[in-house]
Amino acid sequence: MHRGGGGASATASFYKKVMKTYTISKLARAFELSRSTLLYYDRIELLPASGRTASGYRTYTATDYRRLERICTFRQAGLALEDIRILLSSRGSSCAQVIEKRFREAGQQILDLRNKQRLLSGMLKKLASDDSTPTVDKKMWIEMLQAAGVADRSMSCWHREFERRAPDAHHEFLASLGISEEEIRQIRGWSRKGKAARDQD
């Protein structure tokens, strides 16, 4: 493609001059990772640095950049680094198997978490009833939200998401807390509207 140069080493130095390379920290910043993370990826040979400078600094090329891009995508999906290594080195159906495995795993984790939430809300209900507070669950719940300091952004976001993805489940969940139908309608109302009436980011 480009001119032949004068031998292999000349070509290498040509590339060194022309190709964009990254130092470890620059690459880290590009992906909002820490330097340590990339050091770690280098050590476990998930993303080995392509080369070193004369003084021993790691250099990363555009190819490394693209590899890291993929790694980050997979990590966002919660894949284990070992699985990512497999994915990066194999193409085809074995990829599907790994991804599918993770999908199942995530599904199971969701079930577990939901179960935990059930237990937790049970505990809260029990606490509230033990607690001389006669107004049962609704008060407890509201107290919970407010004491959380979560109040606004996270919780309304959570409700919106819940409502969008699984309206029925949302209803059921609220009902399980002993909240009245009317109250549920209100909550689901502003959940559907998106930007909640009662708080603005």
Next chain:
Amino acid sequence: MHRGGGGASATASFYKKVMKTYTISKLARAFELSRSTLLYYDRIELLPASGRTASGYRTYTATDYRRLERICTFRQAGLALEDIRILLSSRGSSCAQVIEKRFREAGQQILDLRNKQRLLSGMLKKLASDDSTPTVDKKMWIEMLQAAGVADRSMSCWHREFERRAPDAHHEFLASLGISEEEIRQIRGWSRKGKAARDQD
């Protein structure tokens, strides 16, 4: 609380003879924990053994049993051991705060996992289309979702979402699983209508 009272007291030996005590492994088996776990709980003083035999073996009493019962309940809810320590030593509203914190955390984790699942199914779809090799067939897909514990509700939610975002892709996807046109029509039918998917399946 003075406990593990040293030595050769008649009272101590009385209790030792009369009260039911557990060795560490028996207690572990009673709660389906490993011995290591209880050793760890002892070390971090979450569940210190009440006493020791003359030869240094840990002894656990019925009180310890009850404490461990509570610990296990909290752990099932996914609480961190440090939080459990707080819960066990405090009673009242600070309990609610800790539990509530965990509840929110779990909710966030569920959202994260769902998001990961979206990414993963995106990857699978892309793989399936790139490959044009029908590595994922209907049976596998359904198995996958069911194994994931995705209830019919969530499943129909997923279909609805797919139908809403990309009707053509939805059709294509279903076809790629080798599902008949008729069945596809059915699925897409209730996907569009929204709810009512539950009586099916």
Next chain:
DNA sequence: CGTAAACTGTGAAGCGGTAGACGGGTCAAT
């Protein structure tokens, strides 16, 4: 050109919540 700041390398230890192995001491039954 000098200096200070920001970078680089390596290696090791630490987190939580277990699981499991090790070498050796102790118990219950014979």
Next chain:
DNA sequence: ATTGACCCGTCTACCGCTTCACAGTTTACG
């Protein structure tokens, strides 16, 4: 008293990093 089952404390490993410490290197500015 001798088995064999149990138990002891201590150690290491796991994941995915992060933090530390310390020494050499590059870069920015004056």
